[in-house]
Amino acid sequence: MAAARLAAALLLLLAAQVACEFGVLRVVSQSGGTRGKDYCILYNPQWARLPHDLSKVSLLKLRDLSSTQLCSNLDLPVEDLTNQIALVARGNCTFYEKVRLAQASGARALLIVSKEKLVPPGGNKTQYEEISIPVALLSHRDLRDIYKRFGHAVMVALYAPKEPVMDYNMVIIFLMAVGTVALGGYWAGSRDVKKIMKHKRDDGPEKHEDEAVDVTPVMICVFVVMCCFMLVLLYFFYDRLVYVIIGIFCLASSTGLYSCLAPCVRKLPFCTCRVPDNNLPYFHKRPQARMLLLAFFCVTVTVVWGVFRNEDQWAWVLQDVLGIAFCLYMLKTIRLPTFKACTMLLLVLFFYDVFFVFITPFLTKSGNSIMVEVATGPSNSSTQEKLPMVLKVPRLNTSPLALCDRPFSLLGFGDILVPGLLVAYCHRFDIQVQSSRIYFMACTIAYGLGLLVTFVALVLMQRGQPALLYLVPCTLISSCTVALWRQELGVFWTGSGFAKDVPQSSWTPMEGPVPRRDSDAPISQHPPGEEPAKRPLPTEEAGAADPAANHCSPMASASSLTDGDQVQPSPVVQPGTSA
Structure with a gap:
């Protein structure tokens, strides 16, 4: 019954x-x-x-x-x-x-x-x-x-013209989202390894800059509570708080754009002169002229978007560029240290997304979803402003939906950042255990499949969908499956892995206590009159395999962050070391 x-x-x-x-x-x-x-x-x-x-x-x-x-x-x-x-x-x-x-x-x-x-x-x-x-x-x-x-x-x-099965702008959103997740995850993992090697050498001039933030369970709980509180406030006080969100987006996106373009600008051969000695804030560090020009360019782009943000013809392009830069910056800055933390964050936001999309229509007087109302902008808003925390692409067909206050297809930043943090963790773990980026590739492909399932559900149901409902199971299940297949679920869950054998090295990691070096072994273990053989240090062996390692890190070269060269981990990684 x-x-x-x-x-x-x-x-x-x-x-x-x-x-x-x-x-x-x-x-x-x-x-x-x-x-x-x-x-x-x-x-x-x-x-x-x-x-x-x-x-x-x-x-x-x-x-x-x-x-x-x-x-x-x-x-x-x-x-x-x-x-x-x-x-x-x-x-x-x-x-x-x-x-x-x-x-x-x-x-x-x-x-x-x-x-x-x-x-x-x-x-x-x-x-x-x-x-x-x-x-x-x-x-x-x-x-x-x-x-x-x-x-x-x-x-x-x-x-009433017939609606197409799917608008072609979904393809553009799909490519932008998957590309951002893949590039951000790759960049975050590579940057994390470079930071570790600079810290070991202790000779990098920027080793203390741009430190990543490790997310703890307490931070996850506080973050989710703040998200719920902010979403409810936006629902009731949208016309006032929308300008606060726009201001935060301008500040964060300009910082993200600077962070993404800085590695490329530093390779340019001109404008290398520095600011003269002074006592001004920030300028006392004597930044290069090209970096000042880059900062001015990023601020200008953000200001142009802020002034013309409601121009539907072209302002969406600037918003997407700034949004992608913001997502890349966040993926590079925020780090989940363990798969346990990844699972906790994704599952909590999974229920958060489902609740505010599917459950809140039964709790509101209008019968509308709080999430959809806030993301698309309330119909009774006097400002007619839209939240900028989305990727948006105009519809490419002459659909009635383009006239009915739905001229754009949207994808929230959270649907990129939350799975992207798991992709970044998979890449760091790949480098740690030398798995030829199998975790990274599997999780990225799973994200793309989850996004396709989201689009199919959107077409079939003709209503806003909580993308994390499909993205979270796809990415978590694929990562767990790879870890089980490789029999690495334990170290993958805790974030501690053993570096696998390197052919040039005579040092082999074992499960258990770290083997002592020859210098730590008792002298009585060697035959009388025979001197112990000197074993080269692991870092010297890595340098022998790569001539360029004499002057740069064996983990990453001085090339760009998108190099296709596989990064080789150092064999001195010990059990319990976080990726």
């Missing part, structure tokens, strides 16, 4: 989703001219379906009755509405009462102007069978724009 009720509830939910569809209102002036404009309408196909092809629709005169609500015969005009589309105001009576009067007067369709949020014009089965003309809702803001552009004498047509 419980299963039957659940199935019935699910069918009702699906039916409610199908009954609400978007359409297009084409408007042209009666005075002539072929140029018109499209506006978004919301209609219920259970009244009457709209044609899909505009060429098969006749333009009809729009009869403006917006001063009335068409709830009785007294609201009907003296002249009938034959071959016209009636435009009335919303309120005071049901949709059925309005459309019944309009149909009886000869109207070919009914448009209802709403100053509130558009809702599907519903009815019951008997009413649907009685009515044969379409019913649609038009926003009052669009009606004002129609009057401003064309005046009150207009011809209109209602149609």
